[in-house]
Amino acid sequence: MAQARDGGICRVKLTFGQLTSDQARGIADASEQFGNGIIDVTNRANVQIRGVQPHNEDALIDSLLGLGLGPLTDKGDDVRNVMISPFAGADKTRVDIRPLATSILRELQTSPIYQTLSPKFCIFVDGGENIAMVTHPHDVWLSPINPGDLASDYAFGIAGVPPVDTSDLSTLGMVSANQTFKLVTAILDLFIEWNRDHPEASRLRHMLADIGKEKFVDLIKQKLAISLQAARVREWRRTSPKENGHLGIVRTPNLEHCTVGAMPSLGRLNPDMLRNLASIADRYSSAALQLTPWQSILFSGVANEHATAACDALRVLGLSTSSLEPLATMISCSGAAGCKSALASTQLDGIRLAALLAGKADIPQIHLTGCSKSCASPLAKPVTLVATSAGHYDIFLHATNGPSRFGKLLASNRTIEESADLIGAKFGSGGPLHA
Known part of the structure; x- marks a missing residue:
């Protein structure tokens, strides 16, 4: 609670x-x-x-x-953090990762050593589904090399997501399907061993920052006594999921x-x-x-x-x-009504903004956050409104390697009505999705 x-x-x-x-x-x-x-x-x-x-x-x-x-x-309870696609297992001709995910979830809950993990420590078991959320960073992720092959090998990584973009180099290696469970527990065991000497750390990204990718891979190889075949998956990329599917x-x-x-x-x-x-x-x-x-x-x-x-x-x-409805993709934190850190009533403001944008074509996903902590989204969205005071927001457009975590500043301290006008003018006629 x-x-x-x-x-x-x-x-x-x-x-x-x-x-x-x-x-x-x-x-x-x-x-x-x-x-x-x-x-x-x-x-x-x-x-x-x-x-x-x-x-x-x-x-x-x-x-x-x-x-x-x-x-x-x-x-x-705290460690029940295993995510899969809501469509996992729907296509019987493709890999069904639900049994593996269930085994990992059971192990997290029943093994006392894993119950010491942070409540935010999370694992993503991907099945390569056409509809999936693959932008949430996870401590550990697994993804089949070829989802159409029921015996597919699995790529894996830590402190990130399955790579979709060609510039993403997050994949650490590959294991066979029957080694996936052992791989996950080996990664968890390594982290817990390292964490004893670094009690202030809570996530695998902290371990990765400390020892580096190469050392981490070497430790996994030693623990499992197998080749991770990193060179074979260096060019592998997950198929991009269907947007809003x-x-x-x-x-x-x-x-x-x-x-x-x-x-x-x-x-x-x-x-x-x-x-x-x-x-x-x-x-x-x-x-x-x-x-x-x-x-x-x-x-x-x-x-x-x-x-x-x-x-x-x-x-x-x-x-x-x-x-096509703005509220279908808009997200928001609880706002001032539910959080002491929030500077504006983001929930009410989001409803107003959606009403003002209704009927306009090509409106991208919008995120309203009551403060710079951005609790509702770990990543920048195409448009982010960051509250500056009651009813007023700075507006950011997503930009790769932008000047802030939200992207590039479009306008400062705007009302919801002004924000709707700016967003509608920028995107309502099929304008760019990025700054």
Whole structure:
């Protein structure tokens, strides 16, 4: 439980973002009974229940445990940080990484030595899916060299992401499929051994900065007694995922069914919305909801003839199903209402900005942050609004190797109305996506 301006935040970690419809209803009830009714979907495909007062904490935890949302062991909650694509396993002709990811997640929760890892320490098991979030930096990542080969070898790296760009040199080596689990535990063991002498460090990037890439690779080779074949994967790149492929009707290799995806405004739900989403899952899907790292929600197994009706039902609830809608890709932190560091009400300002930009073509993803910490996004987005005071923002455009972490400054201390005019003029007619 973390404390915030609007009360305690209960972070509910989900197994690969999955919720049954009954669990969703239970979270809605818990938020209403023990919180302030605000439910956030996070960029790790988890849930946060906000506004929890101290006298309600134990009752809330008991209710969540009763829903089957707890860890495998008492001390295993903080390390439940294994991410996969929400579409993992959907294509039976391609690699299914779910068994591997499940084994790693189980090991993290049940091995006492791994329970000492930082709550932010995270692992990405990629399956090469056409729809995936591959821009989140992870402490460890794995990705199949050839996703269409069910026995594919795996590339791996640390403190980064699978390489898509030709200039990305983050891949450290390659192992066979049957060595992937041993590789992950070997990396974790090396980090924990190093961490004993560097207790102030919490992430693999700190170890990498200390000993360097070559030394790290040598240590892995020694521990596993295998060749990592780094030269063979130096030129390998992951296929770039489909942009915004998680929205709307997503056709699958199963010709009779599809997946339907929608984005709640700024990733935020209330109890009634979540209950209604559970009912949509019961009616059109498999009585399950899939949360995503885009802070959106997917419904799989929807019969093709019901896909349009499912989309219509989601839109009635106020969710966006098309990337043409500004709120379908816009993200924001909790803002001044929920955070003492925030200088502006980013949630309300984001809704206003989206309304002003509605109907304009080619609006890129926009990120509103209440301060320079940028809690809602670890990376710069095409457009970032950084609050300077209530209702006022500096506007940045993404720029590779730009002068700030957000990119290049477009304008300073602008109101939401002024920001909408500038963004609309810059992009609304198909302008550039980068500074």
